[in-house]
Amino acid sequence: MFDTTTxxxxxxKDKERSNKILDLDFTCFDFIPSAILVQKDNEIVYVNESxxxxxxxxxxxxxxxxxxxxxxxxxxILSTKMxxxxxxxDGEYRIKNSRGNEIEIELKCNDEKFGDSNFIxxxxxxxxxRKQLQAELQESxxxxxxxxxxxxxxxxxxxxxxxxxxxxxxxxILGYDSPNELVGQKLAMxxxxxxxxxxxxxxxxxxxxNIMLSPIEYKFVTKQGDxxxxxxxxxxxxxxxxxxxxxxxxxITEKKKAEENKKLLERTLEYDRLKTEFFxxxxxxxxxxxxxxxxxxxxxxxxxxxxxxPKIMDIRKYIKVMKQNCYRLxxxxxxxxxxxxIDSGYYxxxxxxxxxxxxxxxxxxxxxxxMEEKNIQIIFDTDVEEKMIGCDKDKIEKxxxxxxxxxxxxxxxxxxxxxxxxxLRDRVKISVKDTGIGIPKDKLGLIFxxxxxxxxxxxxxxxxxxxxxxLANDLIKMHGGTISVTSEYGIxxxxxxxxxxxxxxNENVMSNSDQYLDRWIDKKDKAEMVNIEFSDIYI
Numbered sequence: 001m002f003d004t005t006t007x008x009x010x011x012x013k014d015k016e017r018s019n020k021i022l023d024l025d026f027t028c029f030d031f032i033p034s035a036i037l038v039q040k041d042n043e044i045v046y047v048n049e050s051x052x053x054x055x056x057x058x059x060x061x062x063x064x065x066x067x068x069x070x071x072x073x074x075x076x077i078l079s080t081k082m083x084x085x086x087x088x089x090d091g092e093y094r095i096k097n098s099r100g101n102e103i104e105i106e107l108k109c110n111d112e113k114f115g116d117s118n119f120i121x122x123x124x125x126x127x128x129x130r131k132q133l134q135a136e137l138q139e140s141x142x143x144x145x146x147x148x149x150x151x152x153x154x155x156x157x158x159x160x161x162x163x164x165x166x167x168x169x170x171x172x173i174l175g176y177d178s179p180n181e182l183v184g185q186k187l188a189m190x191x192x193x194x195x196x197x198x199x200x201x202x203x204x205x206x207x208x209x210n211i212m213l214s215p216i217e218y219k220f221v222t223k224q225g226d227x228x229x230x231x232x233x234x235x236x237x238x239x240x241x242x243x244x245x246x247x248x249x250x251x252i253t254e255k256k257k258a259e260e261n262k263k264l265l266e267r268t269l270e271y272d273r274l275k276t277e278f279f280x281x282x283x284x285x286x287x288x289x290x291x292x293x294x295x296x297x298x299x300x301x302x303x304x305x306x307x308x309x310p311k312i313m314d315i316r317k318y319i320k321v322m323k324q325n326c327y328r329l330x331x332x333x334x335x336x337x338x339x340x341x342i343d344s345g346y347y348x349x350x351x352x353x354x355x356x357x358x359x360x361x362x363x364x365x366x367x368x369x370x371m372e373e374k375n376i377q378i379i380f381d382t383d384v385e386e387k388m389i390g391c392d393k394d395k396i397e398k399x400x401x402x403x404x405x406x407x408x409x410x411x412x413x414x415x416x417x418x419x420x421x422x423x424l425r426d427r428v429k430i431s432v433k434d435t436g437i438g439i440p441k442d443k444l445g446l447i448f449x450x451x452x453x454x455x456x457x458x459x460x461x462x463x464x465x466x467x468x469x470x471l472a473n474d475l476i477k478m479h480g481g482t483i484s485v486t487s488e489y490g491i492x493x494x495x496x497x498x499x500x501x502x503x504x505x506n507e508n509v510m511s512n513s514d515q516y517l518d519r520w521i522d523k524k525d526k527a528e529m530v531n532i533e534f535s536d537i538y539i
Contacts, residue, residue, distance in 0.1 A: 103128045154166070160187070174223060175223040187199065192219040203245060352392075375414060382422070384421070389428060401533045417433070438489040438492060
């Protein structure tokens with residue numbers, strides 16, 4: 001910094017010299033808060049203290065120079081204008097002071113002629129601080145605008161009739177490309193005509209009363225002419241002594257769709273519940289008279305034992321047909337009851353530790369005589385003699401028997417069915433492979449769907465409702481396992497079951513007498529199960 005004492009001395013001497021050179025008195029400028037500079041012809045003859053502060057210099061540094069020399073810094077806009085235009089225009093400029101620091105100034109210029117001399121009077125004001133504040137204000141405005149534009153809701157400002165501002169998110173919601181497409185336009189341009197009266201009434205109410213309107217749902221029209229669901233909230237505010245309204249708009253089209261889907265789902269679930277109750281009730285109602293019919297047929301069989309009587313033979317043939325069809329009905333009813341229980345969540349597993357190899361082998365042997373009658377060879381194979389696993393024995397038997405029944409339906413006489421059990425350490429694999437007609441590739445993905453039949457021809461050799469495989473899939477899933485199918489049309493079909501190796505802890509072991517009774521009941525039940533499961537296959 002310069003020595004103020006020296007500056008004062010120089011200032012005093014320079015003033016005296018200037019006043020001697022000029023017959024003009026500039027001392028009145030000393031009291032002006034603005035920076036003043038006076039140039040006579042091409043020489044600066046007066047500056048006040050305010051200018052010295054702006055330029056951070058002393059009288060000795062500035063006096064005697066020309067204005068052009070004072071501002072001839074490189075890339076200086078002011079000096080360029082002076083050099084090329086030979087005059088100085090009023091305005092704002094960026095200059096460098098004596099220390100090389102850039103400052104923003106506001107400059108006003110006036111030129112006068114006194115005698116033979118040309119005078120230039122410059123009024124300079126340091127606006128660096130103001131420019132900094134303006135820059136910060138502009139930065140804040142841009143920041144707020146960016147914040148508004150990135151909000152997921154659209155924001156608009158209007159007077160109840162005409163848009164004066166819309167955010168980028170607002171135009172995106174309505175499918176426009178630029179805010180200029182809406183600014184200055186009527187609100188009726190975006191509101192659906194059905195809601196126009198409601199919109200006008202609410203906005204007029206808001207303009208008359210300083211309140212916040214509660215959220216309301218409208219339909220807006222996009223630039224493309226599509227209707228979208230929106231939620232609008234509006235509030236009144238004053239700006240530039242005028243009443244304006246700021247409205248937020250949120251696109252709720254997806255929300256409305258979700259609500260509609262939810263209602264549709266609820267109706268579907270209610271329909272499924274009613275359907276489940278109907279199947280359950282009708283199945284119970286059908287099962288009661290069917291059990292009576294089966295009991296009556298068994299009783300009749302006790303009295304028709306004379307094989308020598310042709311009429312008795314006919315009666316026994318018809319009894320067999322009646323019993324087979326009763327079994328078919330019983331199989332269908334049982335399957336319907338099972339799937340309704342599964343759907344309603346009331347179907348549980350009775351888990352115990354069983355030798356899965358024996359379960360599959362016994363089930364295979366129980367159909368051996370039937371296979372022999374159909375001239376189909378059935379082969380059982382295993383790589384482990386015993387594998388204990390926690391499972392529901394009845395359900396596993398039902399699944400295996402269902403797969404065997406499915407294999408028989410589509411295997412011609414002379415064909416082969418292979419049943420195998422393999423130990424995979426943490427899992428057990430059960431496979432049923434037949435040399436039947438196979439499954440077309442386009443049907444493989446549907447094979448476990450309910451009520452789906454691969455063979456829908458009138459000439460098929462078996463009947464069925466398309467429930468068995470779907471039920472088998474559900475039962476294996478309940479065990480935490482999977483069931484899959486591979487097939488080559490016209491050559492083979494193979495079903496593979498994978499069940500995780502889990503055991504039931506702290507299970508009581510049955511006594512020998514209980515095991516004997518269980519085997520006796522089991523043998524009797526298996527015969528009944530085979531008769532029911534194979535009842536829809538023509539012999």
